[in-house]
Amino acid sequence: MSSGTTLGARGRPAPPGTATLGTDQDPQVARIARSPEFQQLVSERTRFAWTLTVLMLIVYFGFIGLIAFDKSLLAVKVGGTASLGLFVGVFVILFAFLLTGIYVARANTRFDALSDALKRSFGR
Amino acid sequence: MNRLLLGLTLAAVAASAAYAAGPDLGAVQQSATNWPAILMFLFFVLLTLGITYKAAKGTKSAADFYAAGGGISAGTNSLAIAGDYMSAASFLGISGLVYTSGFDGLIYSTGFLVGWPIVLFLIAERLRNLGKFTFADVASFRLDQTSIRIISAVGTLVVVAFYLIAQMVGAGKLIQLLFGLPYLYAVIIVGVLMIVYVAFGGMKATTWVQVIKACLLLGGATFMAGAVLLKYGFNPEVLFASAVQVHPKGDAIMAPGGLVSNPVEALSLGVGLMFGTAGLPHILMRFFTVSDAQAARKSVFYATGLIGYFYILTFIIGFGGIALLMSDPSYFKLGPAGAFDKLKDMIGGTNMVAVNLANAVGGPYFLGFISAVAFATILAVVAGLTLAGASAISHDLYAQVIARGRTTEKHEVNLSKFSAVVIGLVAIYLGYVFENQNVAFMVGLAFAVAASCNFPVLAMSILWRGTTTWGALTGGLVGLISAVTMVVLSKAVWVTTFGHPAPLFPYDNPALFSMPLAFATIWVVSLMDKSRRAQRERAAFEAQYVRSETGIGASGAHAH
Numbered sequence: 259m260s261s262g263t264t265l266g267a268r269g270r271p272a273p274p275g276t277a278t279l280g281t282d283q284d285p286q287v288a289r290i291a292r293s294p295e296f297q298q299l300v301s302e303r304t305r306f307a308w309t310l311t312v313l314m315l316i317v318y319f320g321f322i323g324l325i326a327f328d329k330s331l332l333a334v335k336v337g338g339t340a341s342l343g344l345f346v347g348v349f350v351i352l353f354a355f356l357l358t359g360i361y362v363a364r365a366n367t368r369f370d371a372l373s374d375a376l377k378r379s380f381g382r
Numbered sequence: 383m384n385r386l387l388l389g390l391t392l393a394a395v396a397a398s399a400a401y402a403a404g405p406d407l408g409a410v411q412q413s414a415t416n417w418p419a420i421l422m423f424l425f426f427v428l429l430t431l432g433i434t435y436k437a438a439k440g441t442k443s444a445a446d447f448y449a450a451g452g453g454i455s456a457g458t459n460s461l462a463i464a465g466d467y468m469s470a471a472s473f474l475g476i477s478g479l480v481y482t483s484g485f486d487g488l489i490y491s492t493g494f495l496v497g498w499p500i501v502l503f504l505i506a507e508r509l510r511n512l513g514k515f516t517f518a519d520v521a522s523f524r525l526d527q528t529s530i531r532i533i534s535a536v537g538t539l540v541v542v543a544f545y546l547i548a549q550m551v552g553a554g555k556l557i558q559l560l561f562g563l564p565y566l567y568a569v570i571i572v573g574v575l576m577i578v579y580v581a582f583g584g585m586k587a588t589t590w591v592q593v594i595k596a597c598l599l600l601g602g603a604t605f606m607a608g609a610v611l612l613k614y615g616f617n618p619e620v621l622f623a624s625a626v627q628v629h630p631k632g633d634a635i636m637a638p639g640g641l642v643s644n645p646v647e648a649l650s651l652g653v654g655l656m657f658g659t660a661g662l663p664h665i666l667m668r669f670f671t672v673s674d675a676q677a678a679r680k681s682v683f684y685a686t687g688l689i690g691y692f693y694i695l696t697f698i699i700g701f702g703g704i705a706l707l708m709s710d711p712s713y714f715k716l717g718p719a720g721a722f723d724k725l726k727d728m729i730g731g732t733n734m735v736a737v738n739l740a741n742a743v744g745g746p747y748f749l750g751f752i753s754a755v756a757f758a759t760i761l762a763v764v765a766g767l768t769l770a771g772a773s774a775i776s777h778d779l780y781a782q783v784i785a786r787g788r789t790t791e792k793h794e795v796n797l798s799k800f801s802a803v804v805i806g807l808v809a810i811y812l813g814y815v816f817e818n819q820n821v822a823f824m825v826g827l828a829f830a831v832a833a834s835c836n837f838p839v840l841a842m843s844i845l846w847r848g849t850t851t852w853g854a855l856t857g858g859l860v861g862l863i864s865a866v867t868m869v870v871l872s873k874a875v876w877v878t879t880f881g882h883p884a885p886l887f888p889y890d891n892p893a894l895f896s897m898p899l900a901f902a903t904i905w906v907v908s909l910m911d912k913s914r915r916a917q918r919e920r921a922a923f924e925a926q927y928v929r930s931e932t933g934i935g936a937s938g939a940h941a942h
Contacts, residue, residue: 300931311500323645329637333636358683
């Protein structure tokens with residue numbers, strides 16, 4: 259990771275719009291932003307992250323929705339005493355962990371590779 | 383600003399003192415002095431003070447003080463994040479909730495957990511790439527420093543204040559019960575120790591205190607859940623069956639019950655828990671303690687696993703409490719003829735389920751251990767909160783707003799240490815005056831404000847090009863004010879604390895309304911903002927975008 263070249267090295271970040279990343283002066287930023295590598299990285303990662311976010315929202319609010327609207331379904335017995343709701347609740351917990359794992363696995367391989375390629379091509 | 387907050391809290395104190403309400407945990411009786419617990423706690427204190435001393439010697443720069451020099455590993459950070467989340471309220475409160483209502487405890491556990499994936503997918507890496515010490519660094523990256531730091535710092539301080547009061551009062555009552563120490567002593571011990579950790583050891587000490595406590599708590603809870611399962615042949619089905627047999631609500635504990643009575647309330651609670659997580663300042667600041675975005679991302683992954691595991695343990699502990707304690711009269715206050723109410727008469731109240739269960743499965747020394755861990759838990763959480771509050775005062779309000787960036791790093795860190803002392807003293811005072819007040823709503827309020835003020839400002843400033851200073855400022859204010867107002871007008875405050883006959887706002891949780899209101903305000907005001915500054919801010923988005931997505935130009939791990 260490149261170190262804070264344009265930041266105040268100690269303490270505070272430089273005020274924005276002045277020298278941070280050379281906002282206005284640095285034509286590098288515009289070149290990076292327009293490069294196909296950057297656009298591919300951002301569009302792939304954004305799509306992936308939002309897909310997982312929506313999945314998490316659906317699963318969690320689906321669970322809350324069942325609690326709110328169909329308590330009797332969650333009370334259905336599966337195997338003696340344990341209810342369906344119990345399994346769904348534990349599933350929500352495991353699902354959250356699984357999703358973060360999927361994201362990290364993908365980020366560690368695909369997104370980091372794209373990001374490294376981008377940094378190489380801009381010599382940073 | 384500090385004075386304003388103090389004024390506000392004093393006004394709140396005066397108001398609630400005038401409308402005295404029933405105590406929260408019920409009148410807590412001081413128990414006999416528990417020596418094993420006190421000795422084990424003293425050992426924890428000595429250990430953490432040693433760490434604080436070491437950390438203090440190594441804390442030289444602002445980066446050391448606020449962010450532990452960026453040198454915390456992903457694994458350590460995940461334990462610290464999990465530790466921040468595994469508060470005494472989670473451990474004792476959720477196991478107690480499972481004990482009284484069974485399944486309903488899971489609603490809180492899942493809600494507390496599912497915020498983490500959202501933090502990971504949308505916030506964590508960008509936060510690390512853009513920020514340095516506080517989330518206001520990120521929110522104000524391309525927006526006006528003064529306005530955005532004020533709204534972020536106010537959001538931070540409100541969250542910290544309510545969270546802290548709830549923790550202090552909880553600490554006082556808990557320690558009265560667990561250690562047999564007077565309430566005021568307990569509050570003073572917590573306050574003084576947290577001042578020492580934060581003022582001397584900064585983020586390094588705060589992190590390691592949290593990590594040690596997280597390991598102790600996870601170890602203790604694992605042992606307890608394991609001992610419960612062992613008694614039932616590691617077959618949860620047998621545990622559930624015997625719990626249903628002795629619980630007064632019978633089979634109803636296996637299904638959703640009365641905790642969430644109407645759909646709007648359920649959704650609002652869910653929104654508040656989920657997005658509040660993404661706006662808690664003491665959690666967000668932990669992303670600045672790791673070296674880079676990769677480490678930030680890994681720490682969320684591990685932390686999610688640890689927190690999920692912990693909540694499954696509390697669920698088993700709650701059911702173990704039902705199965706093992708409910709038929710044993712020695713854990714209850716007995717009425718005439720030895721009769722007792724299994725749900726109401728537990729010694730120390732239902733928050734003590736985990737503690738009493740520790741005695742049942744591990745004897746008095748394990749009881750002492752769990753009591754000491756519960757105390758350590760509170761201590762570690764309040765230290766993190768204090769550091770978040772002190773950073774907001776010194777790094778955001780003082781350095782950027784009052785001194786306008788013209789201050790030295792040393793001066794800023796000294797002010798932060800001083801703020802930590804002041805916050806600690808105020809917390810002791812508030813803990814003292816709130817002793818017999820209902821503080822149960824305060825953690826909920828902290829989550830609601832985090833979800834309705836901090837999270838929208840942060841998310842919109844990093845994710846949407848069109849966000850302008852005016853938009854973020856008004857949206858954050860609208861979120862903050864609406865969340866606080868709705869809670870004040872809700873049953874918990876309007877009826878329970880102020881004694882009015884009916885609540886003016888029908889729901890306990892405001893987030894479903896206040897959070898979208900904040901987002902909508904940011905959006906509309908930003909769209910209407912045609913000022914020159916707004917155009918500059920939109921133009922500056924590209925540079926922020928490149929850095930937030932790639933880390934190019936991000937501040938490095940260490941100050942040079």
